[in-house]
Amino acid sequence: MSTEFWIFLLVGFxxxxxxxxxxxxxxxxxTTALLSMGVSPAAASASVHAAKVFTGAASAASHVAHKNVDWKLLTLLSIGGVIGGVAGTYLITSVDGKLIRPWVIGWLFLMGLIILYRAWKSARPRALPVHGPAPLGLIGGFFDAIGGGGWGPIVTSTLLSSGADVxxxxxxxxxxxMFVAIAVSTSFIAALLTGHWKNTEMADHLWPVLGLIVGGVIAAPVAGWVTKVMPLKLLTWMVGFLVTGLAVWQGLQLVLK
Structure with a gap:
């Protein structure tokens, strides 16, 4: 079995x-880990969203079982997220990967800063001034599809800043x-089948994607227990530095080429 599988199993976990x-x-x-391997932004986003379908299902089942879901909010967020995700997928598959890569790296750097800000403030962050769950989902889904990540930093941060129950x-x-991931993955498949997006990378990165799926699915049921024994502030600092550090490293690679 490929070494990449085990590496990305740990990343996914x-x-x-x-x-x-x-x-x-x-x-x-x-996404940051895949980009650091030289994967194009569109292929990275497609890979991560394919993994999110499985990890999202496991995570959703856990949250539903623990009654952590507001069903009305879920419906409105999902509708907006699906629409935004499909639109973002169409955009990222329409643009040359070399042109959009600097913007995606910049976006991930911004996400890293937001996570670091959460660690620094140790409080609910101020986020997007969006009124209504559906528009919030639309924005979150759009940028999530383009950058391969961003749904949580945008949607969760905004909900928490508005005073929502944590x-x-x-x-x-x-x-x-999970619904956004299904919509985005379906859109990538449709783009491939219709010839809108020509991609030959996915087969080359099968093991990393499988590693992300397996690691994420294993972690989903035990995530709640682990968070009880790990200091969240320390965890937040570590993730923030990891994401911003990798984004800076990739940015320097682009500049020095």
Whole structure:
């Protein structure tokens, strides 16, 4: 079995544990790791969203079982997220990967800063001034599809800043993310089948994607228990530095080429 499988199994496991604790970071961490391997932004986003379908289902089942879901909020977030995700997929598959890569790296760097800000403030962050769950889902889904991550940092942060219950905000956001991942993955498949997106990378990165799936699915049921024994502030600092550090490293690679 490929060494990449085991490496990304650990990446997927760790990212899902963090996502379960903070309501964000699975997509950001996974996408940043794939980009560091030289994967194009579109292929990275497609890979991460394929993994999110499985990890999201496991996470959603856990949150539903623990009654962490607000069903009305879930419906509105999911509708907006699906529409935004499909639109973002169409855009990222229409643009040359070399042109969009600097913007995606910049986006991930911004996500890293948001996570660091959460660690620094140790409080609910101020986020997007969006009124209504559906528009919030639309924005979150759009940028999540383009950057391979961003749903949690945008949607969860905004819900928390508006005073939403922490448990319901994280549980509902994670559950809605499953529907967004399904929509984005379906859109990537449709883009491939119609010839809108020509991609030959996916087969080359099968083991990393499988590693992300297996690691995330294993972690989803135990994420709640792990977060009880790990200091969340320390965890947040570690993830923030990891994401921003990798983004800076990739940015320097682009500049020095």
């Amino acid at each position: 760790g990212a899902q544990i963090v996502d379960g604790a903070l309501g964000m970071a699975y997509g950001v961490v996974s 448990r319901k905000a994280i549980g509902t956001t994670n559950t809605a993310e």
